[in-house]
Amino acid sequence: MERRPILVWFRQDLRLHDNEALTKAVSSDQPIIPVYVFDERVFKGTTGFGFRKTGQFRAKFLLECVENLKSNLKKLGADLIIRTGRPEEEIYHLVKETHASSVYCNRERTDEEVKVQDNLEKSLWTLGIEIQYFRGKMLFHTGDLPFPVSQTPDIFTHFRKEVEKYVPVREPLPTPTKISFSSIIKDIGSTPSLKELDFEESVGTEEFDISLKGGEGEALARLRYYLWDTDLIKQYKETRNGLLGLDYSSKLSPYLAAGCLSPKLVYQEVKDYERSKGGNKSTYWLIFELLWRDFFRFIAKKYGNEIFKISGTARQRKVSKLIDWEIFNKWASGQTGVPFIDANMRELNRTGFMSNRGRQNVASFLVKDLKLNWLLGAEYFESLLIDYDPCSNYGNWNYVAGVGSDPRENRYFNIMTQAKRYDPDGNFIRYWLPELKELGESSIFAPKKGMSIDYPAPIVDFSKWN
Numbered sequence: 001m002e003r004r005p006i007l008v009w010f011r012q013d014l015r016l017h018d019n020e021a022l023t024k025a026v027s028s029d030q031p032i033i034p035v036y037v038f039d040e041r042v043f044k045g046t047t048g049f050g051f052r053k054t055g056q057f058r059a060k061f062l063l064e065c066v067e068n069l070k071s072n073l074k075k076l077g078a079d080l081i082i083r084t085g086r087p088e089e090e091i092y093h094l095v096k097e098t099h100a101s102s103v104y105c106n107r108e109r110t111d112e113e114v115k116v117q118d119n120l121e122k123s124l125w126t127l128g129i130e131i132q133y134f135r136g137k138m139l140f141h142t143g144d145l146p147f148p149v150s151q152t153p154d155i156f157t158h159f160r161k162e163v164e165k166y167v168p169v170r171e172p173l174p175t176p177t178k179i180s181f182s183s184i185i186k187d188i189g190s191t192p193s194l195k196e197l198d199f200e201e202s203v204g205t206e207e208f209d210i211s212l213k214g215g216e217g218e219a220l221a222r223l224r225y226y227l228w229d230t231d232l233i234k235q236y237k238e239t240r241n242g243l244l245g246l247d248y249s250s251k252l253s254p255y256l257a258a259g260c261l262s263p264k265l266v267y268q269e270v271k272d273y274e275r276s277k278g279g280n281k282s283t284y285w286l287i288f289e290l291l292w293r294d295f296f297r298f299i300a301k302k303y304g305n306e307i308f309k310i311s312g313t314a315r316q317r318k319v320s321k322l323i324d325w326e327i328f329n330k331w332a333s334g335q336t337g338v339p340f341i342d343a344n345m346r347e348l349n350r351t352g353f354m355s356n357r358g359r360q361n362v363a364s365f366l367v368k369d370l371k372l373n374w375l376l377g378a379e380y381f382e383s384l385l386i387d388y389d390p391c392s393n394y395g396n397w398n399y400v401a402g403v404g405s406d407p408r409e410n411r412y413f414n415i416m417t418q419a420k421r422y423d424p425d426g427n428f429i430r431y432w433l434p435e436l437k438e439l440g441e442s443s444i445f446a447p448k449k450g451m452s453i454d455y456p457a458p459i460v461d462f463s464k465w466n
């Protein structure tokens with residue numbers, strides 16, 4: 001008689017390498033059932049302000065990730081059971097049907113994901129089954145930190161100094177070479193189409209310079225490309241504030257967010273690269289940025305749902321609650337009449353991606369110039385970003401809105417100075433705002449009144465940035 005199987009529930013960990021839940025299940029002597037559930041609330045639901053919870057670009061990216069996971073599992077002799085619905089119900093039924101002895105998954109820490117976990121756990125208890133939780137999202141393990149997570153420093157630099165020299169990054173777990181698959185489930189299920197998830201079928205970004213396909217295979221290829229094939233990492237510190245194209249920064253964020261790529265593997269590869277080809281400030285800086293990612297995750301663990309509230313982790317009460325849909329819609333659609341802002345927002349709307357420099361500027365503009373409720377912007381990003389991650393998104397928005405971990409009070413981005421510094425020739429603006437492509441450097445950043453172009457008048461007074 002076949003031993004009772006273990007059900008491995010994939011979530012934001014769509015990979016075979018360095019996947020603790022999968023590795024532990026494979027190393028048991030039980031057969032396993034890998035499962036992914038397209039949560040209808042995540043794919044079809046809306047945010048508090050009514051934006052679609054998962055925008056079309058991320059949906060397409062995630063479908064690609066799941067398809068790739070399935071084909072990688074097949075190469076190891078397994079398969080992926082796919083369902084669409086509510087994970088806490090679908091997994092429960094699968095456990096009941098298969099008499100699985102337990103459910104293994106990598107633990108999530110943010111509110112909505114935790115609620116799903118908790119609800120599943122409660123219903124599994126009625127079957128006498130438990131969830132076994134594992135880790136896999138970060139560089140550092142909570143237990144390795146020199147402080148309890150509740151004492152995580154609120155300022156990034158303090159956090160970094162306490163961890164980077166003293167806390168080792170553990171080795172990533174290897175990809176299993178073979179999986180003992182339980183074929184007890186006959187209805188394998190399949191990846192829904194974009195149409196079945198209520199999206200348009202033709203979601204494409206191929207026409208733009210920036211087009212990323214989902215999946216572990218693509219993630220590993222991108223990592224290899226950025227380090228070994230092109231040595232782009234060697235100039236990362238100088239190029240990372242770029243705006244146009246794929247290569248000014250690593251573009252690993254969508255893969256890290258979906259869990260197609262382990263941050264520990266990135267760390268290990270950078271260290272190997274440094275040993276083999278030499279390290280410099282740039283190779284270090286990629287790790288530095290990954291520390292930001294861990295920092296926001298620890299902050300989210302420390303403060304729980306505070307990151308999603310208007311007063312943020314700083315519990316700041318002096319914060320704008322203004323909701324003005326007319327102004328907001330101009331910001332969101334890239335129609336503010338401020339070319340640098342509009343170019344960035346149109347890139348986001350057309351591709352699901354925006355550079356870090358762009359994100360800082362459009363977020364600052366929404367909060368400090370338009371004086372809108374920052375949650376509007378954060379939810380809009382949540383919907384649109386191909387690399388949306390609750391901790392990184394809300395952590396960064398907290399920071400920009402002055403309700404988080406920014407040690408400097410009243411940090412302000414002068415949008416004109418930023419545009420001229422980071423897009424000196426105006427080529428980024430011309431790329432995303434073709435209606436301005438004939439303008440020269442004297443007017444591309446602030447088109448003059450009366451010019452015969454089809455572009456909105458600015459909603460703020462440019463003279464504030466003189």
Ligand code: FAD
Nearest residue numbers: 249250251252253289290293356359387388389392393396
């Ligand atoms: P690189 O410059 O190559 O950096 C390497 C990796 O380091 C990134 O992939 C990312 O995982 C991490 N990283 C870099 N900067 C940050 C940062 N400031 N905070 C956290 N991690 C960082 N990043 C997300 O992954 N998801 C989000 O939802 C998200 N929302 C953001 C919202 C705002 C308002 C701002 C200002 C930033 C946000 N970021 C978010 C951080 C950052 O903009 C992106 O991680 C980065 O632009 C992704 O491109 P890259 O992979 O080429 O980054």
